[in-house]
Amino acid sequence: xxxxxxxxxxxxxxxxxxxxxxxxxxxxxxxxxxxxxxxxxxxxxxxxxxxxxxxxxxxxxxxxxxxxxxxxxxxxxxxxxxxxxxxxxxxxxxxxxxxxxxxxxxxxxxxxxxxxxxxxxxxxxxxxxxxxxxxxxxxxxxxxxxxxxxxxxxxxxxxxxxxxxxxxxxx
Amino acid sequence: xxxxxxxxxxxxxxxxxxxxxxxxxxxxxxxxxxxxxxxxxxxxxxxxxxxxxxxxxxxxxxxxxxxxxxxxxxxxxxxxxxxxxxxxxxxxxxxxxxx
Numbered sequence: 365x366x367x368x369x370x371x372x373x374x375x376x377x378x379x380x381x382x383x384x385x386x387x388x389x390x391x392x393x394x395x396x397x398x399x400x401x402x403x404x405x406x407x408x409x410x411x412x413x414x415x416x417x418x419x420x421x422x423x424x425x426x427x428x429x430x431x432x433x434x435x436x437x438x439x440x441x442x443x444x445x446x447x448x449x450x451x452x453x454x455x456x457x458x459x460x461x462x463x464x465x466x467x468x469x470x471x472x473x474x475x476x477x478x479x480x481x482x483x484x485x486x487x488x489x490x491x492x493x494x495x496x497x498x499x500x501x502x503x504x505x506x507x508x509x510x511x512x513x514x515x516x517x518x519x520x521x522x523x524x525x526x527x528x529x530x531x532x533x534x535x
Numbered sequence: 536x537x538x539x540x541x542x543x544x545x546x547x548x549x550x551x552x553x554x555x556x557x558x559x560x561x562x563x564x565x566x567x568x569x570x571x572x573x574x575x576x577x578x579x580x581x582x583x584x585x586x587x588x589x590x591x592x593x594x595x596x597x598x599x600x601x602x603x604x605x606x607x608x609x610x611x612x613x614x615x616x617x618x619x620x621x622x623x624x625x626x627x628x629x630x631x632x633x634x
Contacts, residue, residue, distance in 0.1 A: 368536050376544045383548050383571055387555030392563060399567050402548070406574050409541065413585040418593050418600075422577075425600050430570065430607050437563045437611040441624040451561050453627055459557035467550035474542045481538045483586050492588045501590045502597070510594050517601050524605035532612035534619075 368412060368485060375412075379405035390451055396434045403427050413483065414497035541582035549575035562614035562624045566607060573603045 378401060385398035403426040410419035484490045495501065506514055548571055555568025577596045584592025618624045 369540075372536060372540060376540070379544070380547055380551070383551040386567055386571060387551055387558065387564075392561065395564055395567060399570065402571060402574065406578055409544075409578055410581050412536070413541070413581050415581045415584065415593050415596075418577075418581055418596050421597060421600055425604055426570075426574075430604055433607050433611055434563060434567060437566075437614060440615055441561075441563060441618040451564060452558050453560040456558045459554050462557060463550040463554035466553055467547055470546035470550070471543050474539055474546060478539050478542060481586065483536045483538050483541075483582070485536060489588075493585050496584060496588050496590050497593065502593055505590050505594050506597070509591075513598065517598060521601065521605050524609050528608040528612040531609070532615045 372409070372412060375405045375408050379409075392438050392451065393435070396431060396438060399434070400427055400431055403431070414485075414494050416497055417499040417502045418497075538582060538586045541578055545575040545578040545582070548572075548578070560625050560627050562617060562626050563611070565626060566610045566614065569610075570603060570607065573599060573606075 382398045382401035382405070386395050386402065389395040389398060403422060407419045407422040407427075410416075410422060484493050552568045552570075552572035552575065555571060556565055559565050559568060577599055580592045580596040580599070584590060584596070614624055617626070617629060621628050
């Protein structure tokens with residue numbers, strides 16, 4: 365019980381600090397690297413929640429592919445890397461107010477709604493949690509109950525790929 | 536572990552993403568903030584999946600990850616097009632329809 369909580373809080377603090385780094389850094393490449401920390405932290409949280417398959421998909425797709433895409437985007441748009449402070453617009457304070465307000469509303473609602481409900485990690489209930497996260501369970505569900513959405517997503521990916529090529533092509 | 540610690544962490548990450556979308560000017564950085572928000576939603580889905588012992592939440596998280604990857608591809612193509620036409624990735628300069 366205690367060990368998981370310690371790991372959670374270390375990860376949570378690292379993730380929040382790195383997320384603030386993503387939105388506050390004045391260097392675009394540093395922002396992308398902070399994003400890697402947030403993604404890796406999220407993958408670790410998934411493992412903490414016994415979702416092994418989602419965790420490794422997160423590592424492969426987000427850290428492996430999406431971050432590389434972002435770095436390509438940074439290079440191709442020749443974003444300023446010297447930190448000349450031109451990355452933010454002038455609505456920083458209204459944005460901070462909106463973000464803090466939303467965080468307050470969401471946190472109070474969540475605490476009101478879910479109180480101190482526990483995610484079972486030990487005993488019979490804990491074994492059930494572990495069984496939920498097994499790759500075999502996920503595979504069963506994807507290819508049995510969710511096979512139509514799965515196929516639609518593959519069509520969507522193809523369309524997005526073709527669309528991205530058409531939009532970015534020089535002609 | 537309490538369910539709420541995951542939900543509140545996700546809420547905080549989501550709000551940091553909202554701040555990024557509103558306060559950033561560079562198109563690539565706005566897309567990064569959108570990714571932060573999508574990640575927060577994924578943490579929620581996986582936390583509820585573990586809490587309710589329903590693996591469907593993890594399947595939804597997988598779909599969100601896939602669609603986020605497609606979104607980044609198309610989004611970066613649009614930012615690239617904006618950069619090519621306006622010689623700057625600043626979204627504030629995209630104001631052709633402004634009255």
